[in-house]
């Protein structure tokens with residue numbers, strides 16, 4: 001009898017990482033999941049997974065900034081999914097050094113461990129933010145990289161290191177570049193939980209930043225399947241390549257708020273809060289994905305419409321036990 005393949009996941013306790021952990025277990029993997037070391041022994045969202053999922057998950061506390069911690073996580077893994085990152089754009093204006101430490105040096109530690117351990121497959125996580133405001137739409141992987149925030153710059157730094165390890169050492173790395181992802185468990189730093197969370201907490205006047213930018217929103221279960229697709233897809237199709245994951249749809253933040261109001265059956269007023277505005281040249285005005293490369297290589301396609309994803313997200317935030325985990329009354333950066 002062959003044992004189940006072992007997947008190691010960094011950032012497993014976070015939003016996308018916890019959904020990916022569920023997706024990996026559902027597809028027959030054992031998962032070694034890194035949650036960032038902290039003094040509360042908190043395993044983040046992993047603590048909320050069902051017992052029959054957790055049976056297949058080994059949780060280890062660690063830190064991607066520490067090479068030994070990363071190596072320990074990755075030893076013996078058939079595939080490594082590297083999601084750990086600092087992700088908030090506003091906080092990257094305040095604490096850019098920590099973004100370089102985590103997103104650049106942390107990625108370097110993962111690549112070095114993959115190289116020395118001979119890890120058979122490494123999935124590195126990029127972001128659509130590395131493209132900056134779309135110069136052509138939809139955005140293909142050949143679109144120029146234009147990093148408009150320290151966050152985007154640090155993620156692009158990690159991407160370039162990943163490319164260089166493939167070119168220099170043949171490290172079998174594939175880069176997934178998700179566009180905006182949303183769903184249950186997302187933090188209130190992102191626009192959809194910000195709106196839904198405020199409404200679920202009883203607010204009718206929603207406080208937001210710029211309403212004009214457009215985004216391509218992908219439901220988190222579809223993003224998790226995109227990770228699985230590049231982690232398990234044929235090596236000759238995926239290794240050494242970068243893949244967008246997005247729906248090809250586009251909606252402005254203003255129209256999104258109206259749609260959420262419709263899904264939640266609530267009339268909403270929006271108040272623009274200048275504290276939430278990004279500096280003009282740092283605001284990414286338009287992102288819309290061309291994911292045809294991913295579809296051609298792996299067959300991946302999104303399985304949820306925006307409305308379906310929003311309905312699941314609303315259901316999550318309407319559960320008082322879930323809502324209690326959030327601070328809806330403050331600006332979460």
Ligand SMILES: NC(=O)c1ccc[n+]([C@@H]2O[C@H](COP(=O)([O-])OP(=O)(O)OC[C@H]3O[C@@H](n4cnc5c(N)ncnc54)[C@H](O)[C@@H]3O)[C@@H](O)[C@H]2O)c1
Pocket residue numbers: 010011012013014015016017034035036037044062063064065082083084085086087102106125126127128155177178179180181182187
């Ligand atoms: N959410 C999106 O819309 C989106 C879009 C594109 C790309 N991404 C990328 O997807 C990945 C996951 O993002 P997310 O939205 O789930 O955010 P998240 O903040 O929920 O997850 C990131 C996780 O990384 C962990 N982490 C941070 N620093 C660490 C360290 N030093 N050592 C170990 N772990 C550390 C955090 O604790 C957190 O759980 C990130 O790489 C992000 O850049 C997210």
